[in-house]
Amino acid sequence: MSPERIEEAAIQLFSEKTYPVVGMRDLSDAVGLLPGSLYVHINKKEDLLQRxxxxxxxxxxxxxxxxxxxxxxxxxxxxxxxxxxxxxxxxxxxxxxxxxxxxxxxxxxxxxxxxxxxxxxxxxxxxxxxxxxxxxxxxxxxxxxxxxxxxxxxxxxxxxxxxxxxxxxxxxxxxxxxxxxxxxxxx
CATH class of the missing domain: 1.10.357.10 (Tetracycline Repressor, domain 2)
Incomplete structure (x- = not known):
């Protein structure tokens, strides 16, 4: 899973629902990963928002x-x-x-x-x-x-x-x- 793909999914989710409403499960579902596997690619949701x-x-x-x-x-x-x-x-x-x-x-x-x-x-x-x-x-x-x-x-x-x-x-x-x-x- 590329970091760019995760960012693209996060952009779409944050834009549609806003950052506070989107959970890690939403993000993992959007990219087709288990929630625990997503942490291999990002430390926390806020780091993703920062980038x-x-x-x-x-x-x-x-x-x-x-x-x-x-x-x-x-x-x-x-x-x-x-x-x-x-x-x-x-x-x-x-x-x-x-x-x-x-x-x-x-x-x-x-x-x-x-x-x-x-x-x-x-x-x-x-x-x-x-x-x-x-x-x-x-x-x-x-x-x-x-x-x-x-x-x-x-x-x-x-x-x-x-x-x-x-x-x-x-x-x-x-x-x-x-x-x-x-x-x-x-x-």
């Missing part, structure tokens, strides 16, 4: 960091970051639901590790907004922090309504979202 959450957030960091570090204008980078976020979401909707909404079930040490990753994610959008304001590409908003939190909140809530098989592709949704955000920001 799923960290890998999930890292996917976003890996997709968005190159966009933020590019030499494009701030509006182009913000559009690109939103697009990158939606592309990752389209390819990992269930994992994103777990990563963004169930990390709070982790023990304090695990939560601290996740908060560091989440701060890196937040910092990417803060960098774009701050540099855009400084360059005069974005208007001086009353609170850059609130602006960043609003953008991130909008993107994170997409786990509740976006469907990779829906009427609009991830890129089309990203364009609509970016147009809305940029309409309020562009100087």
């Amino acid at each position: 799923i959450v960290e890998k999930g957030i890292q996917r976003y960091l890996d997709a968005i960091e190159p966009v933020v570090e590019s030499d494009q204008t701030a509006p182009e980078r913000l559009r690109g970051a939103i697009n990158a976020h939606m592309r990752v979401l389209a390819g990992s909707l269930q994992q994103t639901r777990v990563a963004f909404h169930q990390w709070t079930y982790l023990a304090p040490t695990g939560k601290r590790r996740v908060v560091k990753l989440r701060r890196r994610y937040d910092a990417l959008f803060s960098q774009i907004i701050d540099e855009g304001i400084e360059a005069g590409e974005f208007r001086a908003v009353k609170s850059a922090r609130v602006t960043v939190l609003a953008i991130i909140g909008m993107l994170n809530s997409a786990t509740e309504w976006f469907s990779p098989t829906g009427e609009l592709t991830a890129e089309q949704v990203a364009e609509v979202l970016a147009d809305g955000v940029l309409t309020g920001l562009v100087a």
Whole structure:
């Protein structure tokens, strides 16, 4: 049994039922192992959640960091970051639901590790907004922090309504979202 297969089953179960409701027996049934045999592959359910959450957030960091570090204008980078976020979401909707909404079930040490990753994610959008304001590409908003939190909140809530098989592709949704955000920001 591969660790990836166990993680995939856990992602599906945690996404459908939530982490606290899923037991080791549910997970062992999903992968076709006896509960005792599952412990050969994982120490405890929380370790599995930790890996799923960290890998999930890292996917976003890996997709968005190159966009933020590019030499494009701030509006182009913000559009690109939103697009990158939606592309990752389209390819990992269930994992994103777990990563963004169930990390709070982790023990304090695990939560601290996740908060560091989440701060890196937040910092990417803060960098774009701050540099855009400084360059005069974005208007001086009353609170850059609130602006960043609003953008991130909008993107994170997409786990509740976006469907990779829906009427609009991830890129089309990203364009609509970016147009809305940029309409309020562009100087």
